[in-house]
Each structure stands twice: as structure tokens, then as C-alpha cells.
Amino acid sequence: MMRQIRPYKMFTLLREPPTERIANVVIPSRRGFGGTSILETFLIITGARIVEARNIFEFGTFLGSNTYNMALNTREDARIFTLDLDDHSRTDLDQHPEDASLTNLHLASGSLDFSGTPVENKIECLTGDSTRFDFSPWKESIDLSFIDGGHDLATVKSDSQNAFEMAIVGKLSCILWHDYKNIQYPDLTNFLDELASERNIFHIAETMLCVWFNDPTQSILPQLLS
DSSP states (O other): OOEEEOHHHHHTTOOSOGGGOOOOOOOOOOOSSOOOOHHHHHHHHHHHHHTTOSEEEEEOOTTSHHHHHHHHTSOTTOEEEEEEOOTTTTTTOOOOHHHHHHHHHHHHOSSOTTTTSTTGGGEEEEESOTTTOOOGGGTTOBSEEEEOSOOSHHHHHHHHHHHHHHBOTTSOEEEEEEOTTOTTOHHHHHHHHHHTTTSOEEEETTSSEEEEEEOTTOOHHHHHHO
16 A cells, blocks of 8 residues: 655755755746646655765656756766657557657657756766666666656556666665656556555655655665654
């Protein structure tokens, strides 16, 4: 069964003093195209700060807003690898109808939100179908994975398995999923509910985010449950 935590539980995991709990967040410029809420954006940034992320893997670039915000709020030497479909890899792909419309927007965008910005050099854009993509170069080396790509059962199951395999070994790391309890994606919600019975995955209240921590010190779980 999926357990729930309040957003403040994530914020209390930050070890930064108040003077350093500052985020640089881009004000959204688009409406009606999905994406994350402001609260969700702050929680994603918080997750990256908690694990002191140097290597981030994002499943689903879309228009690059979350990519941009993660780049703005991580260390200067951080690397963000973001994966999405291109015209070739989406050919003959049986996408969820909602995902197909978002892919069309992604491919028609011309430029992504971080294009031409000072943090663009931190970002590496990758293309391909994530269910067939070779993730071996990132095995056991990713501090934070953000899963917000294909929402059909086969894709979210594959993306989750690959994210677990990429989780860095011997150091605190985490995985975040988006669109939990989104009525458009019931398969994703059902999958995460089942997965939560095997792993310590939590739904963050007032959001569509779920979070899992790989915690070698076993200090995070007691704080989340306190």
C-alpha cells in the first residue's frame, strides 16, 4: 500500500541553513500543456539538493522546463541527462494518446526552455524509446532519476527498473515519479501502488509526485515516518 507524506517532510531533510535554502525557478510561460506545479518543481529541486546530485537522469524532456530548473539549482559540475523521443524512435510506437500529443508538442517546439541559457552546458539531450534504450553507461551512477516520460504500463515499468539499476551505490540517491493519481494514467498509479508494497515509495500529498530514497545510512526513512 502506498504511504503518504506531507511536502514539508521533504523540506525538513535539507541540511542547508535558511540563508542557503534559495531556489532559482523559472516562471512558467505555457498553459494547458501538462508539466509540474510550482510545489512539485520545488520538491524536485529539493530532492536534488537532499542527495547533493551530481548526475541526474530525466525520463521525458518534453519542453525542457524541469530540465532547466534542475540545471539552475544544482552544483556547477552537475550533469543532467534527459531522454525523449525523436521522429525516428517514435515511428510505429504505440503511445498512450495523451503522451502522443505531448510528443507532438515536444517535436514541434523548435527549441527547449534551456536552449541558449548559461546552464545549457550542464545538459545532455538523448533520444530514443526508453524501453529499448541502452542505460548501461549510467548503471549505478545516478544520484536522482525523474520519471515523467511514457505513462503506459510497459514504459513506466521499464523506466522504473532502469532507474533502480542506475541508482548510485554507497551514497544517498533518489527516484521521483510524476503523474501518480493522474486520472489520465490509471496504469501508472496501479503500478506504483503495487511497487510500493515491495519498496519504500511514498506519495507526496498535494502533488502527483512519488519518491523513493536509496539510503545506505538508513536515516531518511525514520525521518519521513516520524
